[in-house]
Amino acid sequence: MKRFALTGAAGYIAPRHMKAIKETGNQLVAALDPFESVGVIDSYFPEAEFFTEPEAFEAYLEENRAGSGLDYVSIATPNHLHYPQIRMSLRLGADALCEKPLVLSESELDRLAALEEATGRRVWTVLQLRVHPALVGLREKLAADGGRKEVVLTYVTGRGRWYLKSWKGDVARSGGLATNIGVHFFDLLAWLFGDVEQLEVHVREERVVAGRMELERAGVSWFLSIDESFVPAEVRARGQRTYRSITIDGEEIEFSGGFTDLHTEVYRRTITGNGFGLEDTRTAIRTTERIRTVEPGGRAPRHPFLER
Template sequence: MANFALIGAAGYIAPRHIKAIADTGNNLVAAYDRFDSVGRLDSSFPECSFFTEQEQFERFVEKLKGTKDEIQWLSICTPNYTHDPFIRYGLRNGMNVICEKPIVIHSQSLEDLIKVEEETGHQAYNILQLRLHDKIAALKEKIENGPKDKKYNIDLTYITSRGKWYYTSWKGNNHKSGGVATNIGVHFYDMLQWIFGPVKENIVNVMSFDRVAGVLELERAHVKYFLSINADCLPENAVQGEKKTYRTLNIDGEEFEFSQGFTELHTKSYQKILAGEGFRISEARNCIKIVEDIRNCTPVGLVGDYHPLAERPLSKHPFGWDDVKY
């Protein structure tokens, strides 16, 4: 049984980490969040010590060193822009680290963290759970065993509707979240480059506060993508079905269905990590570079072979901010 600490216990993704720690037979000793809505801890770890002040949390963890409750693992479920400092904290204080995606916002931050791993002798791991999805793993095997000279045509659409609260939160601040491509798309980009090879060209057609559309030329695939958090971008068939989220991946004209099978992927990720088979943070190098390049691109507009939903009229920011470019 390993001892865990968790930072970001009140966040959206924290219950999956808490469940994974419990499901793998380990113990959550301490948790920290600035917000105290953490009754979720009762389900698995009612004895977990909880703190709303970072200094108190760090002092508690420090005092456990050399005892039976010493922390070996730190799980991080905090906003994107805080991942870097919290990973550093864990590594430099004798813990291995498991962090939600995106591991960081900037490529240089990733390279710096890899150096901290080397200096400390401890490891940091990224949750890249789509790689563990049975259907996605099977697709990768199929592509690897298929014609080596074939280039696939892919359309990726992902629209997950968000209300006005999103723009007030850290998620609506591009300096803190990395923007739409980073916040909701990084795991899709990771999946695609993992299966179809590295990026040869990265073109952005449209980029706004609530959407991004472009083309990724991968080694073995031509990918047209459209990502959005705006319900106005939903296609008609989704609106008629009263859906608020729409996700589709089309490969050479055929729908690739992978909407099921997500519930246990965090537990599976923990099992792999604890067995020494997890995805080290260096594995995220390609997807972080993709979203960083997208963020820094100048959109070319509706030219070339773009995703059809890129033609949707741009929206005005609900608070009157710039509605064209980050």
């Protein structure tokens, strides 16, 4: 049985981590969040210690190293806290299992690689789309087909006015729109089609970011937004505020279902040493960092939503 600690216990994604720890037969020994709305812990690990102060959380884990020890720290906090909390985990003698984006810059990846070597511990991340059965099948099909593809990626998730006033709307803390809501799609594209060879940003605004990238085996026009007005009318008519679409050579790829147990599968792989590490996430981190800095412009084909 592995012993876990969890940061960001009051967050949206934390219950998936608790569920995964439980379903893989392991134990949550301590949890951290500055907010106290964490009653969900009772459904999984009512005996877990809980802290609202990072210093007390870290001290508790440090004091218990000589006892049963700690195997993993699961990190589900706002993006800018990932890097320091991963460092804390490794210094405590535990592996880190961190939500996306793992970190906000490629230089942080490099520093973590050095710390892995110094401590002998590992940094893992949650790239759950890579274990989605439909997407695993798609990757196998693309490998068999060969050839270069033309891809259109569209992701619109309607968010209220709160979004831009929270840490998510602060580029320094979230990494910006492409990082916060898009990093898993950029990882998916690199996993399916290879490394990014060329990148253009056509629009970079608070609610919309869009551009074009050339990968080894595909050209991709991409569009990300939190503006609900971009959700197609027929989708909004069904009461939905989110629209997700990926087309490959004009054929839409369906993968909206099958997400229920993906975190649990990532945990299973991680515990057996077959999870996703620093280098697995490098292309997506590099891409989103470049999107923050590339001057908008370019001549490549624009996403159809930009012509509306």
